[in-house]
Amino acid sequence: MSLDLQRIQALCFDVDGTLSDTDDLYVEKVVRFLPPSIFRDPERTARRFVMWMESPGNTLIGLPDIVGLDDEMLSLWEWLNRHRPRPMKHFMLIQGVQEMLERLESRYPMAVVSARDEMSTLAFLDKFSLSRYFREIVTAITARHTKPYPDPVLYAADKMGVPPENCLMIGDTSVDIRAGKSAGAQTVGVLCGFGEEDELKSWGADLILESTSLLADVLLKP
Numbered sequence: 001m002s003l004d005l006q007r008i009q010a011l012c013f014d015v016d017g018t019l020s021d022t023d024d025l026y027v028e029k030v031v032r033f034l035p036p037s038i039f040r041d042p043e044r045t046a047r048r049f050v051m052w053m054e055s056p057g058n059t060l061i062g063l064p065d066i067v068g069l070d071d072e073m074l075s076l077w078e079w080l081n082r083h084r085p086r087p088m089k090h091f092m093l094i095q096g097v098q099e100m101l102e103r104l105e106s107r108y109p110m111a112v113v114s115a116r117d118e119m120s121t122l123a124f125l126d127k128f129s130l131s132r133y134f135r136e137i138v139t140a141i142t143a144r145h146t147k148p149y150p151d152p153v154l155y156a157a158d159k160m161g162v163p164p165e166n167c168l169m170i171g172d173t174s175v176d177i178r179a180g181k182s183a184g185a186q187t188v189g190v191l192c193g194f195g196e197e198d199e200l201k202s203w204g205a206d207l208i209l210e211s212t213s214l215l216a217d218v219l220l221k222p
Helices: 022-031 042-066 070-083 097-104 118-127 151-160 174-182 197-202 212-219
Strands: 010-013 110-113 136-138 167-171 186-190 207-209
Touching: 010 151, 097 212, 110 151, 118 136, 136 151, 151 167, 151 174, 167 174, 174 186, 174 197, 186 197, 186 212, 197 207, 207 212
Parallel strands: 010 110, 010 167, 110 136, 167 186, 186 207
Antiparallel strands: none
């Protein structure tokens, strides 16, 4: 696996498990329900459960798209966010991500390509002052279809003025890799989120990194 660095003119980043440390956050929540008296290693069990849920979870995210109800479901979600009191979300930033973005921002136009709703995506970016790094922010309802369809990547490429084949999609799940590949982009799978290396490779990831924070070292190497 390798990247054609000469082709890369713009970067598209997933959020959960790629910029946001959602994996560890979900593990923290699950581990509370696993008593040590029953589970010898509650944290390991919780992590395996979260990773196991990745595939069916992404299927559920994509289901409204498949049956043509994506706009209606997202509208309902946004309405609930506005009218129902919700606890403050606790966001975590993957270590080294901000430094990585700072190194890359002068070299590449960058976009967020997320299946999150707009409100929580912007809340995460604002919490860590990351919005300034991105020329375009694509969320679940921005394009006609969300990931794993190519539409969000194609939309981001168009807004950045870069052909999709000259984009690099970075994400932690097969959904990200599938969206990038179907758009004609190169892809990087990262292991700091939900996905596992064999799965990311099987969907054609051009490169696997242990963490998103290592991306600048790859793209800016002499």
